[in-house]
Amino acid sequence: MYYFFCYLCVSNIAIIMAHPKPKILLIYTGGTIGMIENPLTRALEPFDFNHLLDNVPKIKMLDFEIDNFQFDVPIDSADMNPSHWGQMAKVIEDNYSGYDGFVILHGTDTMAYTASALSFMLNNLTKPVIITGSQLPIGEVRTDGEENLITALQVAAARDSDGGQMVREVAILFQNSLLRGNRSTKFSAGNFDAFKSNNYPVLAHIGLDITYNKEALLRPSRGKEFKAEYMMDTNVVFLDLFPGIPESVVRSILQIPELKGVVLKSFGVGNGPNNPWIFDCIRDAVASGLLIVNVSQCSNGMVSPMKYTAGVGFANAGVISGHDLTSEAAITKMMYLFGMGATPQLAGKYMEKNLHGELTE
Numbered sequence: 266m267y268y269f270f271c272y273l274c275v276s277n278i279a280i281i282m283a284h285p286k287p288k289i290l291l292i293y294t295g296g297t298i299g300m301i302e303n304p305l306t307r308a309l310e311p312f313d314f315n316h317l318l319d320n321v322p323k324i325k326m327l328d329f330e331i332d333n334f335q336f337d338v339p340i341d342s343a344d345m346n347p348s349h350w351g352q353m354a355k356v357i358e359d360n361y362s363g364y365d366g367f368v369i370l371h372g373t374d375t376m377a378y379t380a381s382a383l384s385f386m387l388n389n390l391t392k393p394v395i396i397t398g399s400q401l402p403i404g405e406v407r408t409d410g411e412e413n414l415i416t417a418l419q420v421a422a423a424r425d426s427d428g429g430q431m432v433r434e435v436a437i438l439f440q441n442s443l444l445r446g447n448r449s450t451k452f453s454a455g456n457f458d459a460f461k462s463n464n465y466p467v468l469a470h471i472g473l474d475i476t477y478n479k480e481a482l483l484r485p486s487r488g489k490e491f492k493a494e495y496m497m498d499t500n501v502v503f504l505d506l507f508p509g510i511p512e513s514v515v516r517s518i519l520q521i522p523e524l525k526g527v528v529l530k531s532f533g534v535g536n537g538p539n540n541p542w543i544f545d546c547i548r549d550a551v552a553s554g555l556l557i558v559n560v561s562q563c564s565n566g567m568v569s570p571m572k573y574t575a576g577v578g579f580a581n582a583g584v585i586s587g588h589d590l591t592s593e594a595a596i597t598k599m600m601y602l603f604g605m606g607a608t609p610q611l612a613g614k615y616m617e618k619n620l621h622g623e624l625t626e
């Protein structure tokens with residue numbers, strides 16, 4: 266379990282003007298967007314924030330007040346862990362009332378995990394938390410980082426007709442789309458169009474104009490105070506099925522000491538091998554207090570466990586349906602629920618409920 270502590274160092278980087286100009290806090294965690302080539306090894310390494318901003322002089326054309334917070338050491342997002350999520354949540358919590366919106370610059374590799382985790386950790390959001398990054402470093406001629414960063418700032422500053430922020434949730438902005446964070450998945454390692462939200466419509470289409478899909482945007486209930494939660498319990502695991510998976514593999518995963526939750530990645534609508542041994546293993550694990558949640562290996566569609574015998578077997582053995590959760594949302598939601606101290610029964614109940622737009626009930 267992780268406990269989070271952090272300090273804040275916000276420096277003013279840009280156009281210092283009084284309200285009512287949009288006031289945005291830019292949080293730089295690292296990732297390709299801010300990387301530069303090491304001349305000796307030719308590998309990409311994270312560089313500091315000023316380098317990044319020097320490469321996007323157009324930011325100054327936005328009539329915004331922008332401050333920044335930078336991770337002490339910018340990281341490749343492959344190194345991301347729940348303590349970093351806690352650090353981001355703390356920066357947002359400490360600065361919540363002072364800003365109209367937040368933009369997080371992040372590596373693409375684990376962006377969908379961070380977006381999902383933050384969607385659970387940041388409760389009753391009424392302000393945008395827009396996460397973006399890029400496939401090419403910002404200093405490269407053909408970079409996608411400049412456009413992504415500028416559009417993310419514009420989305421974070423956008424207002425709805427009721428005067429409130431247009432986006433009131435954690436979202437990923439990448440190339441042509443604004444996507445719900447906990448519905449997103451990185452699907453391409455090579456294209457600029459790298460993220461998809463397979464089970465939920467885009468929140469906005471980024472073309473000549475930014476066209477918001479108002480019906481898809483989350484509108485949290487009014488009057489509830491914003492609150493960040495910091496505890497994430499990492500005693501969870503993915504169990505990814507494949508034809509021929511040995512009993513010893515399934516058994517040893519389900520018997521990991523301290524394990525609390527398993528995201529079972531199943532075939533199609535929630536199926537697995539129709540072998541008595543797998544149902545026995547699962548039944549024993551559930552009886553001993555393990556939470557097992559079924560999500561599909563398919564990137565589109567949802568788990569319907571009662572459709573085939575194999576799925577019925579899982580359900581009868583005590584496996585909970587993850588409906589149309591992404592893997593990223595399922596594992597981070599489990600971390601969050603166990604971090605909040607939920608019992609396996611309670612966590613199982615909430616895994617099937619829609620908390621922050623992550624699941625279709």
Ligand code: ASP
Pocket residue numbers: 295296297298340341342343371372373374375398399400
């Ligand atoms: N490895 C990089 C990261 O996730 C890749 C990227 O930013 O696109 O930090």
